[in-house]
Amino acid sequence: MNETPEARIRALVRAELHALTPYHVPPSEGFIKLDAMENPYGLPKEVKDALLERLRAVPLNRYPDPAARALKARLRDFSGLDESFALLLGNGSDEILQMLLLAVRRGVMAPEPSFSMYPLISAMVGVPYRGVPLREDFSLDVPAMLEAMAAEKPGIVFLASPNNPTGNAFPLEAIEAIVKKSPGLVVVDEAYIPFGGASALQLLPRHPHLLVLRTLSKLGLAGLRLGWIMGHPAWIEVLEKVRLPYNINSLTQAGAAFALEHREVFAAQIAAIKAERERLYRALLSMGFEVYPSAANFILFRAPGRGESLFEALKRQKVLVKCLHGSHPLLADCLRVTVGLPEENDAFLRALRHG
Ligand SMILES: Cc1ncc(COP(=O)(O)O)c(C=O)c1O
Known part of the structure; x- marks a missing residue:
């Protein structure tokens, strides 16, 4: 049988x-x-019509630009990212979380409660995950995070700020205290930054092991699936190695570039x-x-x-x-x-x- x-x-x-x-x-x-x-x-309506006109010109018989150069230039400008840093695009920020965990496999740490995909993607790719409770008012418990980091030496710490599902943004001082003591990468997930909170982007020049993750989803384009991560070129180069070549399709590249012209x-x-x-x-x-x-x-x-x-x-x-x-x-x-x-x-x- x-x-x-x-x-x-x-x-x-x-x-x-x-x-x-x-x-x-x-x-x-x-x-x-x-x-x-x-x-x-x-x-x-008039913006949607103009978008459709732009999409009409996209050659769907061809592969997308694998480096998405035009879109990257617009995202750099939109984010105010200095030329000394690099960026990488993902099919939503979820895909970038997956790339991070495919590349760095020493364990993930995040405050809890936070975004449910951190433990889920960790389990998917087989990387150990450890959550550290937030305080009762959902503020970041920095001493508890530092202690857990010293004990477990995580490869990546995820900090969503503003945090999902609690809605509060963490102060930059608390984020920086964690970045300073982290033995690995710290990824600040700024999916909700259009609605509030101070961006960790300003910490990049002082911290080469910090990356900042953004998405167009919450801004109004969840269906396009576009996320991007910014930081030191050496780290972005590592992520490029686990990125599939055409992960951002042509319609997303053209649609997102158009949207950024209509901020x-x-x-x-x-x-x-x-x-x-x-x-x-x-x-x-x-x-x-x-x-x-x-x-x-x-x-x-x-x-x-x-x-x-x-x-x-x-x-x-x-x-x-x-x-x-x-x-x-x-x-x-x-x-x-x-x-x-x-x-x-x-x-x-x-x-x-x-x-
Ligand atoms: C904190 C956080 N990061 C990332 C995402 C995923 O965003 P994307 O649509 O870019 O995959 C979400 C979605 O809910 C989120 O809450």
Whole structure:
């Protein structure tokens, strides 16, 4: 008899993968979607038409520019990155996280709770992961981080600032204290920097083992899949070795370059999202929730004793947020809501009141 796929999988697939479940994205059709930190605004019609015109000229029969030179030049300008540093592009910043872990395999450390992909990608590529709890107010516990770093000598420390899912930005002094004592690389993940917090980019000249990661996803182009990482050319050269040659497709290269020529569109949307964030924050406070200040495009709040039931009640009313209850002890009864359009935020608040 033929060997079953299950038997052959048990024999051939890396043991740690058997216990892994693939990253789950809940179905959202028919929902007001406030669970994934997307920018709710699309492009204005005339900008979208101009984008489509630009994409028309892309030769899809040819491979993309493997070095994405034109796009890199625009991203350098957009980020204000000095010529003495280099940058590398990824199919979303997720892909860059994977490249980092393919290249540096001595162990990953990150404060917790933080972005769920840090432990997930570590498990995927077979690199040990260690989380160090944030303080109860979600501030960075620098002494605990330094102690854990001295004991375990991680190859990479990830610091998301502003942090997902807590929303707070870490002070640059705290980040620099960790960079100074790190025995490996420190990657500051600035996915939410368009919405608040000070950038660690200004620390690059003093710290050759620091890298800064960004993405277009939260800015308003999650569907394009484009992330970039910046830092010392020697480190970027290492990452180039684990980058697949055509990882940024031609439509993304052209679309992202176009978007960076229309920054004012995104700037206006970000200003609107920040104003709505403040309105939501105050409304949640006035409803008696524990609400955490946010420098991002989402808000974390706690409904003591009824986090899960509230999440379900919102879902019944067709509003999808993220339930974090059970994902970390510090997040008991916590929900995370992405700032949506004003009318979406109104619907969310109405559904909350209705309960
Ligand atoms: C902290 C953080 N980094 C990176 C990402 C992934 O972004 P991308 O869409 O560029 O893969 C996310 C997405 O939620 C995030 O929260």
